[in-house]
Amino acid sequence: MTALSLAVTDSATMLRRQLRHMLRYPSLTVQLIGMPVIFLLLFVYVFGGTLGAGLGGAAGAGGGGRDEYLAYVTPGILLMTVGLCATGTAVAVAMDMTAGIVARFRTMAISRSSVLTGHVLGSMVQMVLAVAVLLGVAVAIGFRPDATPLEWLAALGMLVLISLALTWLSVALGAQSKSVESASNAPMPLTLLPFLGSGFVPTDSMPDWLRWFADYQPFTPVIETLRGLLLGTEIGHNGALAVAWCAGGTVACFLWARRLYERAPVR
Known part of the structure; x- marks a missing residue:
C-alpha cells in the first residue's frame, strides 16, 4: 500500500470515528446547528425592521424593511455558521490532545496526518x-435568492474554501491549547468578525477607523462574494480576494497545525 492510499484509508477511518462521536454525543452538533438559526431569527424579527429600513439598495432587493434585511443578513450568518462549526473542531482536537488518545495513535502504524484530517472532514460534515x-429556515421565513445553479455551486465552493481555512485554524488552536476550556474560547473571534465586517450592516455606515478594518478584514470579501452569488449584487474584486484569503489561510494553518501536532507534548 502506497503512502497516499494509506493516508486516504486512515483518514476515512478517523472520519468514521468523528461521525460516531457526533452520533453518540449529539448535543454539540445540535448547538452548532441551532445557534445560527437563533441568530437569524433574532436579527430578522427583532432588529430587521429598523436595520432593513436603513439599507437602501444594499441587499439587492427593493423596498427596505424586514424582508430586505433577511436577504442582506443571511450571507453573514452563513459565515458565522462556518465559524461556529470550526469552534467545535478546536474543542474536539483539544480533547484528543489532553485525554491521551493521541499518545495511542502515535504508537500505531497509521498516517500521522489522518488524525487531524479526520477532525477537519468531520467538521465539514x-x-x-x-x-x-x-x-432551509431562511427560505421558510422569506429568503428568496435568485442564483442560478452555477452560482449556487460557486457559493457552496466558497463556503467549502472558507470552512477549510477556518477549520485548519481551529485545529491548530486546539492543538496549541493547554485545556479543553481554553480551546473553546480561542476561536471565538471567528464568530465575531462577521459583526465587524459587512455581515450585518454595510461598512459605509461605520466610523472611518472601523470601516477601514471592516473593509480589509478577511471575512468581508467572503461575505460580499456570497451575497453577490446568491442575490446578484456587485462582487467586483471581492471574489479574487476571498479565494486568496481562503487558499493562503488553509495552507498556512495546515502547516501550523501539523507542526503543533508533531511537536506538542502529549498531556
Missing part, C-alpha cells in the same frame, strides 16, 4: 448540515 438547516 457538521458545516454542511448546519448550512442546510440555516438555508
Whole structure:
C-alpha cells in the first residue's frame, strides 16, 4: 500500500470515528446547528425592521424593511455558521490532545496526518448540515435568492474554501491549547468578525477607523462574494480576494497545525 492510499484509508477511518462521536454525543452538533438559526431569527424579527429600513439598495432587493434585511443578513450568518462549526473542531482536537488518545495513535502504524484530517472532514460534515438547516429556515421565513445553479455551486465552493481555512485554524488552536476550556474560547473571534465586517450592516455606515478594518478584514470579501452569488449584487474584486484569503489561510494553518501536532507534548 502506497503512502497516499494509506493516508486516504486512515483518514476515512478517523472520519468514521468523528461521525460516531457526533452520533453518540449529539448535543454539540445540535448547538452548532441551532445557534445560527437563533441568530437569524433574532436579527430578522427583532432588529430587521429598523436595520432593513436603513439599507437602501444594499441587499439587492427593493423596498427596505424586514424582508430586505433577511436577504442582506443571511450571507453573514452563513459565515458565522462556518465559524461556529470550526469552534467545535478546536474543542474536539483539544480533547484528543489532553485525554491521551493521541499518545495511542502515535504508537500505531497509521498516517500521522489522518488524525487531524479526520477532525477537519468531520467538521465539514457538521458545516454542511448546519448550512442546510440555516438555508432551509431562511427560505421558510422569506429568503428568496435568485442564483442560478452555477452560482449556487460557486457559493457552496466558497463556503467549502472558507470552512477549510477556518477549520485548519481551529485545529491548530486546539492543538496549541493547554485545556479543553481554553480551546473553546480561542476561536471565538471567528464568530465575531462577521459583526465587524459587512455581515450585518454595510461598512459605509461605520466610523472611518472601523470601516477601514471592516473593509480589509478577511471575512468581508467572503461575505460580499456570497451575497453577490446568491442575490446578484456587485462582487467586483471581492471574489479574487476571498479565494486568496481562503487558499493562503488553509495552507498556512495546515502547516501550523501539523507542526503543533508533531511537536506538542502529549498531556
